[in-house]
Amino acid sequence: MVSKTEEEQIKNLESQVDNGGGGVWEYLCLVRKLKLRRSHKVLKHGLHILNNSKARSALGPEEWTLYEQVAVAAMDCNSLDVAKDCIKVLQKKFPQSRRVERLQAMLLEAKGLWTEADKAYASLLEENTLDQVVHKRRAAMAKAQGNMSLAIEIITKYLEVFMADHEAWRELAEIYVSLQMYKQAAFCYEELILSQPTIPLYHLAYADVLYTLGGLENIQTAKKYYASTIDLTGGKNIKAIFGICLCTSAIGHLSKGRNKEDKENSELQSLSVVALEKEYKQKAPNKTALLNAALRNLRLN
Known part of the structure; x- marks a missing residue:
């Protein structure tokens, strides 16, 4: 997974390169290191270096790495003639x-x-x-x-x-x-969470799958993983917050008569609704009516 620092670094470099500010080779190396899909940009900027004999020769042995990188990018972009030409160069240099x-x-x-x-x-x-x-x-x-x-x-x-x-x-x-x-x-998501427990994406995807499977036990577990997603993202994942609303609503229908759990669900439900309304007012005020309608359908508003 790409860290926030790396995301910022690639974003700044990409802006710099796109505006002719230099750092093309550094950008291409970072894209390769982080295994990012920036095929159109790699093709454009990589070809610019390969077509400049002076810039190409300055790379030393890394020239062949760039030919490979551009070949793969060209295939992604359906520029198959470019890919073929790059592969021919590599085949001549490394025949076996x-x-x-x-x-x-x-x-x-x-x-x-x-x-x-x-x-x-x-x-x-x-x-x-x-x-x-x-x-x-x-x-x-x-x-x-x-x-x-x-x-x-x-x-x-x-x-x-x-x-x-x-x-x-x-x-x-x-x-x-x-x-x-x-x-x-x-x-599969259980395996991912066991090996990388701090990645919120896996917690969220696992919760979605469990909620889709349905049944009281699955939905109760889904609620826990939506909650862990919220915790791992510092309360910033709207989808996970809405997932809590869905789970508490479903649990309320499936576990009637369990007073302690009803009380816990009610409290969590209220907190989730408040958090959702706050996020929508700040980031999507024009969609608050849609949110309120969805919450009413869940009988949460």
Whole structure:
């Protein structure tokens, strides 16, 4: 995950570069380091360096890293001729490189030549079964073809080896949610929370899944994770606050007669409504009427 400091750094650099203020190479390095998707900007600024022989030669060995970065960005932007040219340069410099072969397979994938790309990826995995990028590309290719069951199979097998890959767990969770397989998605988010307990995004997503599953126990647990999201974000997550409202309303209907819990829910409900109204008045005053209507529907206003 990108930290607030890194977000600010990339934002400032991006503004500086876009306005011709220099720092292009520093920007491209930071994008690569943080694994950000800034494909159009990488393509534009990267080509500017590659097309300038003096600037390119000043990079030293990093020149080849830039060719690879621009090739991937070009494929993202469907500038396949540019990607092909970059890969040709790399192939000439590194004729036996498996890394370059991987780029060639990615180019086949970008062209929609699924069978050829799959054969190329399979060949690479025969030589190195632990190539994480290739495993992920195969999963992405399955998704692109709409074959979600194959994507699940690939990612599940991948996670048997690379259990600490948070990105893969999140990807698997999102696929399960898209297929309305909420119990499986919940398991993925549980793994993510266990390994990275301070990331509010995972708490929020887990709460959403549990609330969708329904039932008193799930909704009670969802309420706890909406609350932990609020705690981790310093009370600034509106979606989590509204989630508390949804949960307390549902629990009120499902657990009638439990006086202690009714009282706790009522207090939490009131605090959540006040917090929501305050946030909307400050940030979206033109939508307060919609908020009030939603709260009335929940019988919270």
